[in-house]
Amino acid sequence: MSQDRAEPAGTLVLEELASWSEDLCRQELPSVLPRLLSMYQCCDNWQDHIRVLKILTEMFLPHINYLSLEQSFFSQVLPKTVKLFDDMMYDLSSQARELSSQNFELQATLRNILQSMVQLLGALKGCVQHVCTLQESIFLENIHSLPSSALHVIKSTFVHCKNSDSVYSGRLHLVSDLLQALFKEAYSLQKHLMEVLDMVCMNASVGEEDISDMVSVIHSVLGICSVISDMDQAFHANTWKFIIKLSRSVGNSVSLPEAHTRAACSHTPRGVSRAAPLRGRGTGHAIGACGQGAQGQWRTSHGSVSTSC
Template identity: 80%
Template sequence: MFLPHMNHLTLEQTVFSQVLPKTVKLFDDMMYELTSQARELTSQNLEIQTTLRNILQTMVQVLGALTGCVQHVCATQESIILENIQSLPSSVLHVIRSTFVHCKNSESVYSGRLHLVSDLLQALFKEAYSLQKQLMELLDMVCMDPGVDENDDILNMVLVIHSLLDICSVISSMDHAFHANTWKFIIKQSLKHQSVIKSQLRHKEIITSLCEDILCSFQSCLQLAEQMAQSRAQDTADNRLFQKILKLCRFLANSLLHYTKEFLPFLSDSCCTLHQLYLQIHSKFPPSLYAAGISQAQQEEIAGTFLITLDPLITQLLTFQPFMNVVLDSKLGKASKQN
């Protein structure tokens, strides 16, 4: 697509701020049409089938046009300041999330007629995937002044990080590698701009989401290990999936370790969540009475790959008085109940 050669602020004022809100509304309207008419889709109803496929093709084109906008900004030699392009990231993140939610819910939305539009849904997902990758490349180039305490630039970056966090919760069960890469970017940007955004980040939301993803991945890992132990058959595909999820567990745990290390003074209201994560993980693993029935080899692999990453996390948290208070309160609460 063609965009005029002008500085970012002029581009924002004359193009992005004027066109992108209308683009988002168009996309939302098309999404509404899709979901409201999908129930009428049948192989016999060619009119509805054509209408829905045309809408999906248009949405793919819209995502492609947005990718072109992001690439245009990336290609300029000008330093990227979020405040000068603020309409672009917010609009792009909105349509990306909307697309992923639709793709995630596609089986229920289209029911038994999914095969009639599955090719275009795959194209839509791929285009949104590419758009997010391109946007993350742009955001990685953003310059922020460490001497500034508060301005729109800081608030825009915080909004971007939390919007990506929201996307993370949508894609967690859709694509493990993409999920991990999105988390990697969230942690990287939080640490990169730590000095200016640390007071504005909603740390509890980030910690809670990360802990939920760790626990969910760990449970998936245990369920798969239990199935493999029960079947006693060497299924290569299952074993590959087990290894992939186990690596995701380790990656998420390391991400939590890095985040807590850098933002520990801001995590007082997350101590209960962190304590519960530790308790829940160990309640599902030997020697707990509620542990899953998995092989000794798998126990050792999980312990050596994933659980070992929790040790430095706990060591770090035990130096933090609010965390110690949560642990002691929990112990005292149990003791009083027993008495």
């Protein structure tokens, strides 16, 4: 297909779309995006889902107006993406105990699932990184589906990695390279998501829905902390520092519920000051969950995975 003229959207071919120029993607966005979204909802297999998702996030997402991101893209794509991830995680976990060095077919199946999950996390990270590049004041209502979707898959990934010794029944070494890649992608996704949340506007002008959404985000990150508490102390402590900082930003607009404040104080790990107030003024932008130079490690009986932010 010539890049100077697009083929009618009704006859989209993914291989041809992948060769489109940036200008052509921008030009054809109004006609092609609805077709791609419909295709994404109707794909027959994981491989096709991932292919369409990557085209959507890498080629067309950058050309969508910021104010339309939630309605035109995130709300259309992310629920299906989360369901796809959950389905893959279910199939992975339910078959993992049968893994053996002699069962080459099952090895291939599980490795294909893990590879697809790594790609899906990479696509989610692409969404988050795109929001990071925006020169706009970020309001949660414009990215409503993104934090909850990302936090869901992050937590699910960490839970799977944490339980991997028992899940794979002594055969972890057969898939350990891909589990390491999965953990690293989830770790990186959390880092970039924290950068986005650090940019979210939470001043006196924000609405009640945005405040409620941010409190829900904080509770979700608390859930992640409970998972990683004995995976890596530095990662845990840095995530907790960010929870405290994020709680302060909400405190600019409304006091946190007392139950949340008590939960935050009671779960603060060693190395993070419990005296730090959970109400009051925020402390600026661009700190991020990991902090400069921080590292996370997922330790198992087979060794550890170290990822640098």
